[in-house]
Each structure stands twice: as structure tokens, then as C-alpha cells.
Amino acid sequence: MHRQIAGKLTGRVTKWVVLGVWVIVLIAMGGFAQKLTDVQNNEASTWLPGSAESTKALDKLSAFQDQNDIPTVVVYYRATGLTSSDLSAIKGQLPAISAMKGVVGQAHGPVTSKDGEVAQTVVTYNFGKNGWNDLPDTADKLKKIIKIPGVTAYIAGQGGQAADSASAFAGIDGTLLFATLGIVILILLFTYRSPVLWILPIMSSVFALFTAEGLIYFLAKDAGLTVNGQSQSILTVLVIGAGTDYALLLVARFREELRRHEDRHEAMAFALHRAAPAIVASAATVVAGMLCLLLAEMNSTAGLGPVLAIGVAVTLVVMITLLPALLVICGRWVFWPRRPTFASPEPTASGMWARVGTRVARAPRAVWVVTTAILLVACLGLFRLDASGLSSDQQYTKVFDSLKGQALLDKHGLVDTSSPIMVVANAGQADQVRAAMAGVQGLAAPSQPVVKGSTALITQPVAGDIAGQGAFDSVKEVRAAVHQVSGADALVGGTSAIYLDTNQASSHDNKVIIPVTLIVVMLILMLLLRAVISPLLLIGTVILSFGAALGISTMIFRLLYTHLFSNGSGFDHADTSFPLFVFVFLVALGIDYNIFLMTRVREETPQRGTREAALVALRATGAVITSAGLVLAATFAVLGTIPFVFLVEIGTAVALGVILDTWIVRAILVTALNLDLGARIWWPSRLDPDVEPTPVEAAEQVEALD
8 A cells, every 4th residue: 555545544533534545334234244144045955056967957947845934843752652541642733833823834743752752743834035043042942832741852853953053053143243243352461561552453243243144134134145154153253363464564663653753643654555465465466255155056155255255354454443543543553552652662573483483593404394394294184084974973063853753753763754855746647756766665655646737746755864974875876777767857856855965966076176265375375475476475375374274183083073072973074075174265365464463574674684574574574474374263263153063163164274374384384484595485476686695694683784
């Protein structure tokens, strides 16, 4: 950012104008931000691409059922066997269940197991397009109806799982926001050692979050953007984490300039002029990385891209306009008790990272070789990563009632009839299609065809977990069978088919988006640094950091989380999209720290040479980068408070990766590479003076500056 523009943004009058504008924006957007949950769509079917077979089947299934129907199973269990009075009581509950708000048709049942210990009834609810949010209250009312003395009753099926999922997310936005803010405040208090300064970054982050959520609300409501509980949770974490990162960089540069300039407005003009390019480049890289998610086949993943890109873009604007204005309005006193007075010495000159740089300079090649070897060993944990997907009972960190009910159905030989395989075909070939389905081993007999117009529907119950590998194998076999029926144009859908297509689409996205993101980030680095060698090295370190984080986190899941959580078995596996999400976050966010460090190295190189500049940049940005890493790691770790295995795994892996990035890769590995290669990292540019010192000589020259 040009210094004159920076000065105008934080002038004696304009600082108040900037503050006033943002207050108006917050008032205007805050109300809509609170309504973002109203436009969430958490239905798995809406996350799929239009090309998926289960999605095509849904279009034809609309003639037979409303897509908003939620089949729900009530499971009754008595260990000594259900008595005749129990069964009479269950039948007696059917009218009350059928009379509930949102019920479609009539509840029917009970169907009992052969051993007589378990019975199930089925009811279908429909609350409209966004009615899934009504399920927790409906489930609570249903639980009161189905009580029978001595009988354990669970709500299972699609409705039970959706109600548990909605309950898990209920109120999580506020909890996640306050937990994230609390952790960030503690870290900022420790970093700044000021009881006041932390307020300004937090205030700016809240402005950014509410503004971004307001914009996303309108896009979800009027432009078809897919927003779900998962993307909103990640948005909260990302905006606060990234915003605090940018704030740390700007505040550190402002404090540095306050020691050089007596007037705080002039100090901010210089600080913003020098820090803004790195912040803008960093945010642009994150936005570009997130927009790569638009290439995803999964609608939920493709929708996550613009949601997070908007969040980061808004955060950038807030942090280079509102935060500078607030800092200038407050002045030096906000740093109390460590006020940076004019002409006072810079404390980073003799800090921890200055000492680390001196030690690395003694043998930089040995340092980067050993560090690389250690990280490669950490990558070996990748061989234990099983990202083939999560079954229903592996998706949560605790055992919900819907999972207990499903387990009872499986154990006692009852099939969950609420989520069958659903085949739609041309009516003229319906009997042939049914015969083909009947030939699939291990499945119950298919239903008689139901014909509407020229289309027929045939259903077939799925044994076991509808999201398990057995169900997926059944879907594949049914598809293979019915596709052989000439002229039938058969399409296989249903919940199990949706889960299967979701896994296949996620696997495709991993193969496409990861290399594209790498190329995009590398091109941005080349433009920013105007070099080829250093961007290639930096991308290499990011990949190494990603592999190490994934390897170590996999071992943590297997060795620790399986015992820590009540439903720890899910941590033996990971969602199919897990590697992609971790990669995108670590590459897009990890590159921030590369940019913070390397832009400072490039700024100092023409006057000092690469090796000396590398040491100056490390001691100037080391504390900022590691503090930013702690903030971002802590914010992502907060995702572990949500009882979903996927989000816990994402939070753990990203938090670990960020720590590795900031404390080891950026501070030690990249610095060692800079010191070892020297001026060669800028090829084909030539920035260094004619005489280039050795790493040890560079360290001595930097120490002499003190």
C-alpha cells in the first residue's frame, strides 16, 4: 500500500471517518449475521454434484416422495423380551405419533425381531426445505410419547440421526465464537503483555466476522450459495484466526515504527505502507486457495470455498482500515505498560529468535538437512491414515441415541426400513429391474414396483449401517445388476447411494484440487517475490509440513483419541475429504508465514544481502509469526469442542500443522535454506550486493548492528 494512501486512511480526521463507516456497516449487517443459521442446508443430498447417479435419481424420485420427507424409526427394547402389554402400548402410541406436527401419512408398526426383544415403528416427518432445524424439538416431543415403563426407546433412522446432528450443532455458533475469542484473548494478553491492546484486534475480528456472515446470508438466501453448519463453524474459526494473524503483523510493525517516528500518524503511515503488502499478499493467497475449492464436485466443498474466501477478504479490508484507525485513535498508551517511546531500542534485536538465527548460521546446511529428515520421519504416519470414509457410528465423538437404536436393529436382525435402496426406472422394464435386484445376494426381497406415469419405483432394504462399507457394496452390486437391463434407464438412489457418491466425489476432489492449489499458490509466490527458486523451496517446505502434520495427527488419532473419546473407534478412520481440507488450510494459511518472513527478507536484501537479511527478518518477525501460529492453532483446536469426528480431526491436524509451520519450518528450516543458498534463492533476480558474506560473517554483522 502506497504510503500516501496509508497516511490518508489514518489521518487526524479520516481515522474517525473510517471508524464511523465501520460502525454503520456493523449495525447494518449484524442482524443478518444472526440469521445465517436460518439459511443453512445440512441435507447430505444437497451436497452432491448434479452428475452423481443418486442426484439424478432424486429428480425422478420427486414423483414418489417429497425430498423434504424425513423417515424416522422408533426402536423399542426390553432385555427380557417385549411383553404383550408392551406391544399393545406401542400400538396405542401410533395415533399420538401420527397427530404430531409435520407428520406425513400415518405412523405404522410395530415390527418385532425374531427373539422378541426389539420392535420398531416408522413415521415420516416433513417440515419443508429448512425444516431439519425443527427436528430436535420434534424428537424431544416424540420421546415423551414413546415412554413405556421398563422399555428403552430410541429414535433412529434418518430422522434420529438428523435430530442428533442438529442437536450437536445447536448453539455451537455462540459457543464456538466465545471459546475462540477466549483463547485468542489469553494468547494476546501473553503476547502483548498489555491489559488493553488485545481489545483492538478482537474488536476488529468481530467486525469482520459479523460483516462476512451478513454478506454470506444474502448469498445463501438469494444466490444459491450452499452453507451448512460445518462451513459456518470453520468460517468463525478462520476469520478470528486470520484476522488476529494480520493484526499481530500490523501491530508489530506499528510498534517498530513508533520507535522511529515521534508522530503516531506518521508511524502508522510507514507501518501500513510496509506491512500491508505482506498482509494483502497473504490474504490474496488464502482467497485464491479457497476459491480452488470451486473445482470440487461436492457442492458442500465447492460452497465452502466462496464462504471462506468472503470471510478472509472482508477480514483483510477490516484489518487494513479499521484496525489502523483504532490504533492511531488510541495512540501509544494502548501498549501500556510497555509503551514504545520515540528513539527507544528495538527489543527484538536481542530476543530469542535473534539467538536462534545466530546458532542456525553456524551450520545452516546441517540444520536444514536434519530438520528435513525429522519431518520426513514424521510423514511415515501417513501410511496409517485410512481416509476411506466414516460410517454412521464413526461420525460422532460420542454415542448418540440414534446410533444406539441402529445398533439394536442390527444386532437383532431388523432392517432399518427408513433408508432403503431406491431404484427408479422406465415403467415398461420395471419387472425386469425388480428381477435383477432380487438376484443380488445378501439383500431382502425388493418391493413390488410402484408406477407413476412412465416411471417405476422399486425399493430394497439395506442390512446394517446405511453408511457402512457393506451398504456401499450392496449399492454397487444393485447398480451393476439394474444397469444391465436394456432400455430401463435405471438409476439407483437412496441414502446409502448418496453416501457412496459423496465418498467418490470427495476422492475425485482430492486428486484435482490439491495440485491446482499448489500451482496457484506457487504462482502467487513467484509474482510476490519475483523469483523462481525461493517459491519452489517454500512450496516444498509447505508440502513437507503438511505431510508431517498429517502423519503425526494420524498417530494421535490412533493412539490417544481412540481412548479419550467415548466413541473413539471413529478415529481409526477419516472422512474422504479430510486430506483435502487439511491440505487447503495448511497450504493457504501456512503460506501466510512464508510471506510474512520472505517479504521482510526481500525488503532487507538490497541493503544487507540475503544472508544478513534472513537473520534480520527472523529476529524481526519470529515472535510475530510464532504468536500468530499459536493464535491460529488455538482457534482451530477449538473445533475439537464439536462432537463430530471430522471436525475434531480437522482441528487437530491444522493446529499441529500450524505449530510445525511457525516454530520449526518457517523459523528454522526456511532460515537455514536462506543462509545456505544465499543470493541464489532470488534467481533469476539479482538483489544482493556484489560481495556476499558467509553465514557466520552475516551473523557477526547482524550482531554488530546492536
